[in-house]
Structures are given as C-alpha cells and as structure tokens.
Amino acid sequence: MNLRVAIADDSALLRRGLAALLQSEGLEVVGEASDGSELVEMIDSQGADVAVVDIRMPPTFTIEGIQAAETIRSRHPETGVLLLSQYVETENAMALLGNGAKGLGYLLKERVSDIDEFIDALHRVAAGGTAIDPQLVTRLVSRPHEGHQLGDDLSSREKSVLELMAEGRTNQAIGKALFLGERTVEAHIRSIFLKLELRPEPEDHRRVLAVLTYLRGTGRAPDRE
Amino acid sequence: MTPKQLVLVLAVTAGMVAVVVACIDWSPVALQDPARTLGLNAQGVLRWGEHPERLPFSVFELTLFLGVGLSFILAGIAAWRSQPTRNPGLLLVLAGWLWLASGIRRSSDPVAFTIGITLTLMYQPPLLQLALSFPSGVLRTRAEKGAVTFFFVSWLVAAAAGWAFFDPRQHIAVGESTSRNLLLLWDSPPLMHATGNAIRIFQISVGAAIVAFLFARWLAGTKAYRSSILPLWLAVIIKTAATIWVSLAVIEVSGRLSSEALLWQYPATAIVPLAVLFGLWRYRFARGALGELMVEIGAAPVSDRLIGALRRSVHDPTLALLRWSGDKGQFVDDSGTPRNLPDSSSGRASMVLERHGTPVGALVFDEALQDQPQLLAAVRSATSLALENQQMEQQLREQLIEVRRSRERIVTAGDSRRRQLERDLHDGAQQRLVAVSMELVRARRTADPQESRKLLEQASDDLAVALDELRELARGVYPPSLRERGLEGSLTALAERSPLPLELKVTMLHRPPPPVELAAYFICAEAVTNAVKYARASHARIGIDGNGTELRLEIADNGIGGAQTGPDGGLLGLADRAAALGGTLSVESPKGRGTAVRAVLPFQTDPESDVP
Numbered sequence: 001m002n003l004r005v006a007i008a009d010d011s012a013l014l015r016r017g018l019a020a021l022l023q024s025e026g027l028e029v030v031g032e033a034s035d036g037s038e039l040v041e042m043i044d045s046q047g048a049d050v051a052v053v054d055i056r057m058p059p060t061f062t063i064e065g066i067q068a069a070e071t072i073r074s075r076h077p078e079t080g081v082l083l084l085s086q087y088v089e090t091e092n093a094m095a096l097l098g099n100g101a102k103g104l105g106y107l108l109k110e111r112v113s114d115i116d117e118f119i120d121a122l123h124r125v126a127a128g129g130t131a132i133d134p135q136l137v138t139r140l141v142s143r144p145h146e147g148h149q150l151g152d153d154l155s156s157r158e159k160s161v162l163e164l165m166a167e168g169r170t171n172q173a174i175g176k177a178l179f180l181g182e183r184t185v186e187a188h189i190r191s192i193f194l195k196l197e198l199r200p201e202p203e204d205h206r207r208v209l210a211v212l213t214y215l216r217g218t219g220r221a222p223d224r225e
Numbered sequence: 226m227t228p229k230q231l232v233l234v235l236a237v238t239a240g241m242v243a244v245v246v247a248c249i250d251w252s253p254v255a256l257q258d259p260a261r262t263l264g265l266n267a268q269g270v271l272r273w274g275e276h277p278e279r280l281p282f283s284v285f286e287l288t289l290f291l292g293v294g295l296s297f298i299l300a301g302i303a304a305w306r307s308q309p310t311r312n313p314g315l316l317l318v319l320a321g322w323l324w325l326a327s328g329i330r331r332s333s334d335p336v337a338f339t340i341g342i343t344l345t346l347m348y349q350p351p352l353l354q355l356a357l358s359f360p361s362g363v364l365r366t367r368a369e370k371g372a373v374t375f376f377f378v379s380w381l382v383a384a385a386a387g388w389a390f391f392d393p394r395q396h397i398a399v400g401e402s403t404s405r406n407l408l409l410l411w412d413s414p415p416l417m418h419a420t421g422n423a424i425r426i427f428q429i430s431v432g433a434a435i436v437a438f439l440f441a442r443w444l445a446g447t448k449a450y451r452s453s454i455l456p457l458w459l460a461v462i463i464k465t466a467a468t469i470w471v472s473l474a475v476i477e478v479s480g481r482l483s484s485e486a487l488l489w490q491y492p493a494t495a496i497v498p499l500a501v502l503f504g505l506w507r508y509r510f511a512r513g514a515l516g517e518l519m520v521e522i523g524a525a526p527v528s529d530r531l532i533g534a535l536r537r538s539v540h541d542p543t544l545a546l547l548r549w550s551g552d553k554g555q556f557v558d559d560s561g562t563p564r565n566l567p568d569s570s571s572g573r574a575s576m577v578l579e580r581h582g583t584p585v586g587a588l589v590f591d592e593a594l595q596d597q598p599q600l601l602a603a604v605r606s607a608t609s610l611a612l613e614n615q616q617m618e619q620q621l622r623e624q625l626i627e628v629r630r631s632r633e634r635i636v637t638a639g640d641s642r643r644r645q646l647e648r649d650l651h652d653g654a655q656q657r658l659v660a661v662s663m664e665l666v667r668a669r670r671t672a673d674p675q676e677s678r679k680l681l682e683q684a685s686d687d688l689a690v691a692l693d694e695l696r697e698l699a700r701g702v703y704p705p706s707l708r709e710r711g712l713e714g715s716l717t718a719l720a721e722r723s724p725l726p727l728e729l730k731v732t733m734l735h736r737p738p739p740p741v742e743l744a745a746y747f748i749c750a751e752a753v754t755n756a757v758k759y760a761r762a763s764h765a766r767i768g769i770d771g772n773g774t775e776l777r778l779e780i781a782d783n784g785i786g787g788a789q790t791g792p793d794g795g796l797l798g799l800a801d802r803a804a805a806l807g808g809t810l811s812v813e814s815p816k817g818r819g820t821a822v823r824a825v826l827p828f829q830t831d832p833e834s835d836v837p
Binding site: 011013014017018020021024025056061086109110112113115 | 656657663667
C-alpha cells in the first residue's frame, strides 16, 4: 500500500528534505504546507493517510501542530497525524493525546534518520495506532520518585516491554524488538497491568494512553477513557 | 558652669561675707551712726541724721542685707548653671558681690567706709546691663556696649561726686557720726544738695530711658520675650515703689515707722534677682518647645505636627513653612500655590533654608522673631534637618524605584535574549542538522552512486552553514576573542564582520576589568547593529579612550538619527548595563544628523558610592 503523506513545516528546507526522503522511500507525498491552516485545507481538498506536522509553526510558533492535529482528527478521523518536534514534552504529549491516542504520533524530528522506524511509525499512525517518542517514555519510566510506586515491582524485562508498549508498538512489534514470542509478550503485558493495577486494554492506542497516564501520574490507574 | 567656677564663686562670696561681718563696728556709737546706714546717699544720711527715733543697726538688718546679696549670687549661680550662656548668671553674681562689698561701710576704718559708700549703688549697673541684654545677657550692638560702660563709669562718678561735699561728722543733727569720708573735697551742704539732686535727676533719667527702651523692645518682642521679661517689670515696679517709699520715709515719715520703712528696701531689692531668674526660666520654658521640635523632626515626614511644633517653639501662630519647587523655580505652600517671600514692609520676615547652596524651603514668620537670632538659628537648623530628611527619603525612594525598574529591565532583557537564542537555535542550526540527517539517510538508501554523492555534498554544505550559524550564535552569547585578544581585538573582529565600514580608534593605557570590557563590547556591538539595522548609515566610527580609572566610548554613525532609548530598545538595556557598573550612557540622535552613543564606564565599581 502506498501511504499518502501530507507534510507541514514552516521550514522549507525541512519540508523539502522530508518530502524527498519519503518519496525516495516510495511513499506518496500529497503536498507540503507551511502552517496549520494550509495543512487542514490541503487535507480537506486532497485527503491523506497521515500528516507529518511540525508542532511549532506560524503564527505563534508554539503548539500550532497540536491544534492542527485536533482539527484534522475531528474533520478527518481516518487521517493519522504524526507530530514532529525538536523537543518532546510530556505536557504536549498529554495535550495531544487528551482525547484519545487513536491515529496520533509524537516524535522527535531526528527520528527521521532511522528511516525504517520512522516509516513504521507513519504506517502505525495511519492505521489508527500510536507512536510516542521513546525518549518521552524513557523519561517517564525512569523518572526519579519518592517512596514506593507500583512500577518499582516490574522486572527489567517488563520495564522494557512497558516502554515499547508506551511508544505505541503492537505486541508483535514488541516481540520482534525484544526477540520474544508473541505469547511471552502477552504474558508480560498481563503481568504489567496486574502489577500496575491497570485494567487490561485490548486496543493498542488505548493501552498507550492508559500506560502514559499511569506513568505521568503518581502511579495510580487512570480513569477509564 | 564648671564645678571649679562654682567653688570659686562660693569661695569669693564666703570671703566677702566674712570681710563684711568682720568690718562691722558693733560699738553703740558706730551702730547709731547714720552715715553708715546701708543704702543711703549723702542727702539721705543728712536727712536720716535728723531722725530722733531711728533704730540702730542690728543683726536682723545684717541678716537682711546679707540675704539680699546672697539671693543675687544664688540666683546668679542658678541662672549660670541652667542657661546656655553664662552672662545673665555672671551679671547677677557680680551685682551680688558689689552689693555685699558695700556692706563694709559699717567699718570704722575710713578706707573701708569710703569704699563702702562708693559701692552702695554700684550693684545697679550690672542689673542695667542685664536688662538691656535680656535674656541672653549678650550685648549685641556697640551702642549697647557703650551704654553699659557709661552706666558703670557714671555710677562710680556719681557716687564720688555725691560724697565730695559732705562730711558726715559735721552735720548729724541727732547723735553723732564718726565716719571719715575720704572722698571729701570740702564740706558744703548746698553744693552737696545740688550734686545730689543732679545725680538723682540723672539716674531717674537713665532709669526712664531704659524703661522706655525695654518697653519698645517689649512691644516688638515675641511672646517668649514678653513672657520672660514680665517678671522683671513687676520687680522693677516693686523696687521702684520701695525706693520711693524709702526716700519718702527718710524725708517725710517720722517715728519708728521710718526705720521699718528703711528695712523694706531689702526684700524689695531681693525680688530683683528672683524676678530675673524667673524670667530666664520662663524664657527657657518657651524655648523648651524647641526640644519638642527636635523630637518631632525625628518622626519625618514634614507634617502639620512639625509646623505646630515650630509655631509653639517661637510663639508665632502665623509661622508658615514654604517649600521650594524646583519645577516652578519658586516657593510654594502646602497646596502647591506659589508664594512670594514677604518684603520688609509687611511686618513679616522670612528665612530661606538652603542645602548645598540650593534652596529647599523657607520659613515665614513674625518680624519680631528676628530679635532672637539664637532661637531662629535653632529653628532653622531643625527645619532644615526635617526638610533634608524628607528630601533624602524622596531621593532614596526614587533611586530605589529606578533600581527596581532597571533590575526588571535587565531580567526582561536577559529573558528575551534567551528566547531569541532558543528561536535562533531551533529555526537555524537544529533545523539544518535534521535536514542533514535526512540527506544522509537518503544518501545511504539510494542505489544511484551519483545521487548519493550529490546528497553527501549537500549534507556537507548544510553542515558548514549550521556550523557558521552556531558560531555566530556563540559569539553573540560571549565574544570569544574578548578574553584572548581584549577589547581592541574583539572590536577589530566586529569591524571585520560588520557590513558597514567601521573606523576604529582605540587608546587604552591599561586593560579594563572583564565586566567593563564586556559592557564596552556589547555597547559597541549594539550601537553598530542599530546603525546597520535602523540608521541607514553608510559609515560608523568607534572611539575608545581609556585611562587608568575609566573607559570612555563613543560610537557615531552618519545615519538618519532619531534613535530613542525606548522601553524595549537595546539601548536602554545597555544604559542599564552601564549603570550596573556605576557608569553612564547617553544617546544623542538629532533627526537627520546621525547617532552618537556615548558611555563612561568606571573600572572600579563601588556599590556604596552615589548612595545618599
């Protein structure tokens, strides 16, 4: 399947580079936009499987990307949005995923250099999955804390699984990354959810949100979405 | 009054009392001798000699006599100890001594007798001097000093003249006199009466003149003066009444009554020092409000209470305090209405209060107050202090506000600088490096070697640009050559990079301290940036002149001028930077005639300097 990608970034250099890269990888670039509204117009008129959006764009250069993502999500739920940024911030991630993690991604810009991973993330988001930057997940998992948290009981293997899970990987992808069988991964995930006192979530994107909310919070299970 | 002075006064007094007591001839003839009657002049002695029932001198009278002298001396000591000036007390003590010394006329020794009769009224000139100089005891004009000298001399001359033609031994009608008058030229009762009457007229005239003088002063005087001199008036009236009564008694009244009448002169005289003391005390009491004023001043700001205290202290309810308005260039009252100082014909006087030669305020008061320079001086210094206090407080507050503002500006400028830096990094080098990484990915993935080579070249170009940008940014954070090559080196580098022809002239004897170098560099860089960005200049010139203590900079361009140190302009930030070093920065930018930024940066920053 040829993924149809829309690109939005105020830097022409980056836009062109990304477009060239994606095209050379065999993806179809629907068009390039230099800000959020241009992007929304473009998707309104041409549609796209996934939009790669710079989080910081004109006019205020703050979180225009997140706003554009929300607009696209409400108007074109079938279009995934992958936000790129020079920094990944927990607050931005939570703002982005606030209304569900379906078809959303949030990655550091430099992730494009690992092109296979990047394209995998694009496919995942386009398919309604989630892609959260590993840096953000690592930061949340290894955040120093006072006292005992439920997460402290996780084994190192479980922690690795948790990190990949929080990134939005499927069980299959987790297994592949850790050289584990899918059944083993499922067992680990069950154990993690048990230890964290979280309700098991069948869908990957729901699972991501639950885990992220858990990680971001004080170790309590999130309310049901 | 020092303890030594006190002991001296008391010792002299004791000595005089002892001499007087020792001199008294207690023989019945001497006790009956009218010539030795204390306080009488020649005429009085003649009259008194005619009285058949006059009482002999007694211990009681001696006690009264000594009591009067001691009352003068004790009142003098009290005044001396409590007054800021010793003069009133000294005059009272002198009067007391002269009074006591006249007691030796009860001696049978001709010399002692003669001295005694001469000194009989000599206690009066010191009192006249005191009256003239009341309450300070200080003679102010030459006329006053001349008058006082005249009193002493004329009283002495009068005493001598009064006795020059009277030999008491030959003219006592009842009883006898054994007193030998050494002042006698020749005995002539008519001549004696003539001189006696002349002296009396003279002394009464002098007395009347002084009364008139004091009355005039009383009319013009302040409440404090009036209240202090009032007891003196009463004393003078009583004393005068007693004198008249004694004269009448000697001349007219007969029998025992006249003897008693003669004794009344003692309490009447003793009232005088007490009245002086009371008057001085009242004056001090009135001035005492000044102490209150000082307390008031401790509690700045200048309030109604201060004005109240000022008014009370000088007993002038019309006293007003005007303030100097630098803006209006004239004095203003509390409501800010301009006021002119009164002229001499208005009955009001004024006193301008100055600080470092510039007026800070003015006191307007009753003209009469000018008679009291001491009080006015006290009021002046007190009020000046209060105004100075207030002004200093005001200045301090203004400085504090400016420091707070500048601190806020420095922080804000730092923040916006950081924000700008982040933006520059984000949009520049970071972006470019991401692009490079994408090019590298593409180069790695492409099958076409030519394509790959092209992409690698592109990536390497982009890397070079990113490095350039990073270098520029780093230079903006801190000029690297400043540490290595000093200010001149950095400015040379600045001139080389500048898109504007930049003429550099640096004269420095010593290398300035690092903060000064950095500030100087940033001031130059900002001024040049402004010249490039806004001034449309085609040429700029940097002049640096440094001696051992400070650095002077001037950055001038030939642009359009009209630059302003606006609230968010870089120039204001530079002014703050200069101020933080204790220096100054000024911008001269007339429209159409270029911009000149000048700064002076001292090497030594003393945060405590320039603090009032």
